[in-house]
Each structure stands twice: as structure tokens, then as C-alpha cells.
Amino acid sequence: MSAPLLEASGLDLAFGAVRALDGVAIDIHPGEVVAIVGESGSGKSSLLRVLAGQMRPDAGTVLYRDPAGHAHPVHGMGEAALRRLMRTDWGFVHQNARDGLRMGVSTGGNVGERLMAIGARNYGGIRDEATEWLKRVEIDPSRIDHLPRTFSGGMQQRLQIARTLVTRPRLVFMDEPTGGLDVSVQARLLDLIRALVADLGIAVLLVTHDIAAARLLAHRILVMRRGQVVEHGLTDRVLDDPQHPYTQLLVASVLAA
Numbered sequence: 502m503s504a505p506l507l508e509a510s511g512l513d514l515a516f517g518a519v520r521a522l523d524g525v526a527i528d529i530h531p532g533e534v535v536a537i538v539g540e541s542g543s544g545k546s547s548l549l550r551v552l553a554g555q556m557r558p559d560a561g562t563v564l565y566r567d568p569a570g571h572a573h574p575v576h577g578m579g580e581a582a583l584r585r586l587m588r589t590d591w592g593f594v595h596q597n598a599r600d601g602l603r604m605g606v607s608t609g610g611n612v613g614e615r616l617m618a619i620g621a622r623n624y625g626g627i628r629d630e631a632t633e634w635l636k637r638v639e640i641d642p643s644r645i646d647h648l649p650r651t652f653s654g655g656m657q658q659r660l661q662i663a664r665t666l667v668t669r670p671r672l673v674f675m676d677e678p679t680g681g682l683d684v685s686v687q688a689r690l691l692d693l694i695r696a697l698v699a700d701l702g703i704a705v706l707l708v709t710h711d712i713a714a715a716r717l718l719a720h721r722i723l724v725m726r727r728g729q730v731v732e733h734g735l736t737d738r739v740l741d742d743p744q745h746p747y748t749q750l751l752v753a754s755v756l757a758a
């Protein structure tokens with residue numbers, strides 16, 4: 502197997518007396534989808550933010566391996582380099598599409614802007630690619646000049662995904678990408694994410710409390726509880742044969758629902 506894209510170990514993070522992260526280790530390889538699951542408050546979002554360089558841990562390291570194979574400490578690279586990474590090799594899909602879109606910019610502009618950030622300059626080419634991506638995420642291209650605020654929640658989320666994936670990042674962080682949407686909209690969005698991620702071969706770190714979403718999308722699962730990883734392994738193994746009592750409880754509660 503190739504070297505990990507992202508490799509973290511010994512991560513600690515405290516908010517006062519709350520240990521949000523307690524000795525967490527995680528890695529993700531190119532093209533792999535890893536889900537971080539656990540109940541509310543277990544530390545999932547904190548972990549994602551630390552891994553993406555948005556928050557500094559109290560202890561531990563996060564290493565990112567660039568396309569040339571050089572490993573860089575995420576928390577030592579500086580804000581400008583991190584911002585550049587987030588525009589190029591990385592992407593972030595927020596639970597609330599409004600956090601990942603520019604609501605005052607047209608639909609086509611939202612997608613095109615990311616292409617311009619990596620150097621695209623030909624207006625016609627950018628518009629053609631934006632049109633192509635709108636089709637890919639099942640948004641009618643006749644909406645290309647409309648503002649995203651005229652869209653439903655599901656459409657906004659699909660637009661955020663187009664905006665993030667158009668530059669073909671190597672690693673995408675997703676924080677509850679289907680949270681807050683209707684169940685039928687969630688199912689369609691999960692299918693879309695699964696198809697796009699497989700097609701593009703993107704690595705995804707997915708935070709979710711939805712075990713069904715993790716089963717559908719992830720190759721591997723990490724189960725968090727009170728800031729610790731209590732179990733990790735291949736998705737089928739973890740969900741069909743959970744070893745830790747907490748994972749057993751989590752899986753049983755879904756089966757009972």
C-alpha cells in the first residue's frame with residue numbers, strides 16, 4: 502500500500518476540563534474513505550478541525566505527504582501555506598452549505614472561482630467546466646447564473662460538493678455533509694458523493710454520526726468516545742463484528758431504530 506496522505510499521532514486537545522481529544526492516532530491513504538463516528542460530543546469535529554489545520558492540538562503531530570512524497574507537519578506550515586493547500590490539494594465540505602459557498606456569487610461563479618484559484622484564466626473554458634460540474638451534481642445548468650440562496654438545502658449541498666471537487670483535490674474533509682437534510686435528500690446525496698469519490702479516486706475523511714452513511718461510503722471506520730478512538734478497522738468488520746462494548750451499543754441502537 503502507498504504511504505499515507507495524512508498521518509496523525511498522539512493528538513491531545515482540552516477545552517478546560519473537557520478532553521476533546523485524548524491520544525488520538527489516525528491515518529488515511531490516497532483514494533481511501535475513512536469515517537469518524539461516535540455520539541455527539543465525542544470529539545469528531547475537533548479531530549477533523551485539528552487534522553485540517555484549523556485548530557492546534559495541545560500535543561501530537563499531523564503530517565501531510567505532498568504529491569512528491571515529502572511529509573510536512575500541518576501545524577508548522579503557516580497560515581498562507583495552509584490556505585494554499587485548502588485551495589489546491591485539499592477541500593472541506595461543511596455541514597451547512599452556507600459555510601462553504603459564497604452566497605452572493607452566482608452558481609457558476611462558485612464553481613469557477615475554485616478553478617481560477619488554481620490558475621484557470623480562460624472564461625469560456627471555466628464556464629464550460631462549471632456547466633459540466635453542475636450536470637454532474639444534478640443541478641440544471643440553466644441555473645448557472647442564479648444565486649445559491651434561491652436553491653433548496655439539498656441543491657446548495659450539491660453545489661458545495663461541485664465547488665470543492667472541481668479542482669480534483671487529493672483529500673477532502675467532510676463534516677456531517679448530509680446533516681440537517683430530509684432523509685430522502687440524504688440518500689440521494691450519499692449516492693452522489695459515493696459515485697464522485699470513487700470516480701475521482703479522492704481520499705475522504707468523513708465525520709458522521711450516521712452509521713448507515715459510514716457503511717455506504719467508508720472503507721474504514723474509527724469509533725470515538727470521549728475523545729478517544731475506542732475501535733477502528735475495516736467498515737464491514739467494525740459494523741458486523743464490533744469488538745468494543747460502545748461500538749456494539751452504537752450498532753445495536755441503529756438496528757433497533
Ligand SMILES: Nc1ncnc2c1ncn2[C@@H]1O[C@H](COP(=O)(O)OP(=O)(O)OP(=O)(O)O)[C@@H](O)[C@H]1O
Pocket residue numbers: 516519520521539540541542543544545546547548710
Ligand atoms: N470551542 C469549544 N469550546 C469549549 N468546548 C468545546 C469547544 N469545541 C468543542 N468543545 C467540547 O469538546 C467536546 C468534543 O466536541 P466535538 O464538537 O469535537 O464533538 P462531536 O463528536 O463533533 O460532537 P457533535 O456531533 O455534536 O458535533 C465536547 O464536550 C464539546 O462540548
